[in-house]
Amino acid sequence: MNGNRRRTTNTIEVNFLARCMVGVFLLAMAGLFFVYLKNQQHAVGDQIRGIQAAVREAEVDNESLKARITTMTSRGYLQRKLDEGYIKLEPIRDTAMARITPAVPADPDGILRTASRDPESRVGAGASQRSISR
Amino acid sequence: MRGIQARIAVLCLLLVLIYTVFAWRLINLQVRDHDSFSDIASDKHSIKLPIQAKRGRILDRNGEELAVNIPVRTVTADGTHIKDPAALAAVAAPFLEIPVDELTKKLSTQKPYVVICKRVSEEKAQGMIRAMEGAKLRGLYLEESSIRIYPNASMLCHVLGFVDQSGKGVDGIEKTLDRELSGHDGFRKIEHDRKGREIMVYRGQEQLPEEGADIRLTIDMGLQAIVEKELDATFKELRPAGATAILADPNTGEILALACRPNFDPNKSNDAKPEQMRNRSISDMYEPGSTFKIVVASAALNEGIVDEKTRIYCENGQFSYGGKILKDHHGSGDLSVSEILMKSSNIGSAKMALRMDDNVYYQYVRRFGFGEKTGLPLPGEISGLVNPVHKWDMLTKTRMAMGQSVAVTPVQMVMAMSTVANGGHLMKPRLVLSKGEGSVVRESVPASDAIARKTANFVATALERVVSDQGTAPLARVDGFTVAGKTGTAQKISSHGGYLNDRYIVSFAGFLPAEAPRLMGLVIVDDAPIAGSANYGGLVAAPVFSRIAGNAMRYLDIQPESAAVMAQSGNATTSAPVIR
Numbered sequence: 001m002n003g004n005r006r007r008t009t010n011t012i013e014v015n016f017l018a019r020c021m022v023g024v025f026l027l028a029m030a031g032l033f034f035v036y037l038k039n040q041q042h043a044v045g046d047q048i049r050g051i052q053a054a055v056r057e058a059e060v061d062n063e064s065l066k067a068r069i070t071t072m073t074s075r076g077y078l079q080r081k082l083d084e085g086y087i088k089l090e091p092i093r094d095t096a097m098a099r100i101t102p103a104v105p106a107d108p109d110g111i112l113r114t115a116s117r118d119p120e121s122r123v124g125a126g127a128s129q130r131s132i133s134r
Numbered sequence: 135m136r137g138i139q140a141r142i143a144v145l146c147l148l149l150v151l152i153y154t155v156f157a158w159r160l161i162n163l164q165v166r167d168h169d170s171f172s173d174i175a176s177d178k179h180s181i182k183l184p185i186q187a188k189r190g191r192i193l194d195r196n197g198e199e200l201a202v203n204i205p206v207r208t209v210t211a212d213g214t215h216i217k218d219p220a221a222l223a224a225v226a227a228p229f230l231e232i233p234v235d236e237l238t239k240k241l242s243t244q245k246p247y248v249v250i251c252k253r254v255s256e257e258k259a260q261g262m263i264r265a266m267e268g269a270k271l272r273g274l275y276l277e278e279s280s281i282r283i284y285p286n287a288s289m290l291c292h293v294l295g296f297v298d299q300s301g302k303g304v305d306g307i308e309k310t311l312d313r314e315l316s317g318h319d320g321f322r323k324i325e326h327d328r329k330g331r332e333i334m335v336y337r338g339q340e341q342l343p344e345e346g347a348d349i350r351l352t353i354d355m356g357l358q359a360i361v362e363k364e365l366d367a368t369f370k371e372l373r374p375a376g377a378t379a380i381l382a383d384p385n386t387g388e389i390l391a392l393a394c395r396p397n398f399d400p401n402k403s404n405d406a407k408p409e410q411m412r413n414r415s416i417s418d419m420y421e422p423g424s425t426f427k428i429v430v431a432s433a434a435l436n437e438g439i440v441d442e443k444t445r446i447y448c449e450n451g452q453f454s455y456g457g458k459i460l461k462d463h464h465g466s467g468d469l470s471v472s473e474i475l476m477k478s479s480n481i482g483s484a485k486m487a488l489r490m491d492d493n494v495y496y497q498y499v500r501r502f503g504f505g506e507k508t509g510l511p512l513p514g515e516i517s518g519l520v521n522p523v524h525k526w527d528m529l530t531k532t533r534m535a536m537g538q539s540v541a542v543t544p545v546q547m548v549m550a551m552s553t554v555a556n557g558g559h560l561m562k563p564r565l566v567l568s569k570g571e572g573s574v575v576r577e578s579v580p581a582s583d584a585i586a587r588k589t590a591n592f593v594a595t596a597l598e599r600v601v602s603d604q605g606t607a608p609l610a611r612v613d614g615f616t617v618a619g620k621t622g623t624a625q626k627i628s629s630h631g632g633y634l635n636d637r638y639i640v641s642f643a644g645f646l647p648a649e650a651p652r653l654m655g656l657v658i659v660d661d662a663p664i665a666g667s668a669n670y671g672g673l674v675a676a677p678v679f680s681r682i683a684g685n686a687m688r689y690l691d692i693q694p695e696s697a698a699v700m701a702q703s704g705n706a707t708t709s710a711p712v713i714r
Binding site for chain 1: 691
């Protein structure tokens with residue numbers, strides 16, 4: 001009787017069981033990792049969306065401000081402010097002007113002047129300009 | 135025992151069958167019909183989000199912004215997402231500036247797309263979204279949009295034009311270059327969650343918009359401001375039916391300033407009347423009067439029919455031809471070509487025309503660009519009116535010589551006068567310098583060579599005398615510069631035929647410095663309600679030209695040529711001008 005009972009007892013195949021458990025564990029981990037990655041992907045996506053929205057908002061703000069600046073520095077607006085006395089035009093004296101001489105033609109002395117506050121140089125620059133235009 | 139085994143076998147078989155059916159269905163859903171179900175799901179949650187291309191700006195030649203965009207939002211509603219229209223309306227109404235009742239009515243819909251409000255500022259739109267999120271409401275969404283503004287208001291309105299509600303160009307450069315300015319909208323295929331937020335992971339195909347090109351005009355706003363200011367003053371003082379002023383570079387054909395009165399504010403185009411929107415510089419034709427004498431003089435000289443020394447008998451002011459009497463304002467005997475232009479003799483001009491073959495004369499009129507569109511990129515340009523030779527009657531030739539029986543546009547006249555100024559080349563007018571970054575619109579090229587340089591120089595010299603004390607336009611003088619030009623005084627044509635008494639279109643077309651022209655200008659004053667004895671080009675238009683040209687020369691920092699001016703001005707302050 002005892003002999004029969006011993007014969008019908010199945011042995012636990014530890015190796016096989018371990019392999020299965022490891023397989024299932026790996027599969028579960030892969031699944032969890034997939035879910036984790038997917039969540040991360042969504043989270044990063046949300047961050048990207050947020051950043052894009054912020055960038056767009058900044059761009060829109062920038063555009064709005066630029067348009068306001070353009071309007072407030074337009075000739076019509078400034079003229080109105082001038083007429084209303086909010087701003088004033090001061091004439092610039094001729095002696096306070098720096099004239100940029102033409103870049104290509106040099107003066108007779110061969111010196112190529114770029115800018116000058118010297119009245120004599122200004123006359124020279126004007127003369128050379130006239131001679132070119134003729 | 136066998137019975138139990140059979141039952142187990144049947145049970146197993148049933149289970150296998152059931153699971154096979156489930157598996158089969160699963161395979162059908164997940165594999166075979168995957169694409170179709172995916173599309174259905176996608177259709178439900180995905181949308182093709184348009185990405186609007188920014189409309190290009192319009193700039194002057196120095197980069198000053200003339201037309202720009204302000205970003206705004208369009209608020210739309212998805213009726214299928216709205217559970218409590220009244221609550222949503224109560225939250226959103228203050229931001230949209232719509233009465234709550236009215237908004238509630240609009241939101242009580244099942245339509246998935248309803249435009250609720252356009253042109254909502256970014257601040258208010260974002261405030262509304264935050265308020266909705268705070269109240270845990272949904273159903274209102276934002277779309278990107280923009281509105282076009284013209285910072286200089288009415289300045290340069292006839293060139294810039296305006297856009298309609300949808301942002302499409304309706305008039306001016308906005309219309310003719312609409313394709314370049316508009317660019318191409320892009321799109322992005324996205325999927326959204328039940329709150330309407332984009333699920334980034336499922337972002338699909340994306341095509342970025344092709345932004346509209348910035349258009350750089352040849353207009354110089356410094357010069358434009360000078361022209362506008364003077365034209366405003368003239369319009370206010372004389373109250374004419376209309377006025378036009380144009381400044382151009384005679385050597386390149388570039389239009390530097392262009393203004394017409396009456397005008398309008400393109401920011402409020404809905405309030406503008408058609409009369410205000412009409413660009414008189416290209417869509418109005420007028421009989422040019424004596425300014426047209428440059429054509430007959432140039433033609434006769436170029437053909438060798440007359441020369442510098444030829445003297446023409448001007449019948450002491452009364453010339454009978456074709457059964458009609460042709461009169462000069464001041465009777466003269468023999469006059470040279472130069473004197474005919476200086477004194478603006480109708481008889482002298484008519485006699486020069488009569489010496490020419492009809493076809494040759496007609497060809498010269500066409501060579502100066504009359505009778506065809508100049509090609510300026512603005513809508514509504516007309517070609518003027520030059521009758522072909524076979525339609526001429528006996529008097530046409532003599533009338534044309536003094537600027538009657540022919541109709542021109544102001545831009546045509548500017549280009550014709552530029553031909554004399556630049557040595558005989560008829561230039562094609564140019565209004566656009568570049569279309570977009572890096573692009574350059576074809577450089578200025580002459581449309582044709584109308585007359586020889588020698589002829590042009592002679593006529594130009596004669597036109598300098600027009601601005602002398604003996605000429606018809608001493609008031610066109612500009613301190614420090616030699617001016618060459620021609621006055622024009624033409625009676626207005628009646629809609630019933632014939633001419634209207636005491637109603638004139640007066641003009642002055644001139645250029646300076648005469649020796650090396652840098653600037654060409656035309657001023658036209660249409661039907662100013664002033665006495666006929668004072669309504670002449672030399673009295674009305676020439677002073678306006680003088681003020682514009684003087685300020686323009688200072689603006690352009692062109693050095694005055696004192697010696698030349700002394701010669702032209704003489705004792706101007708003491709002598710009374712002879713006008714015609």
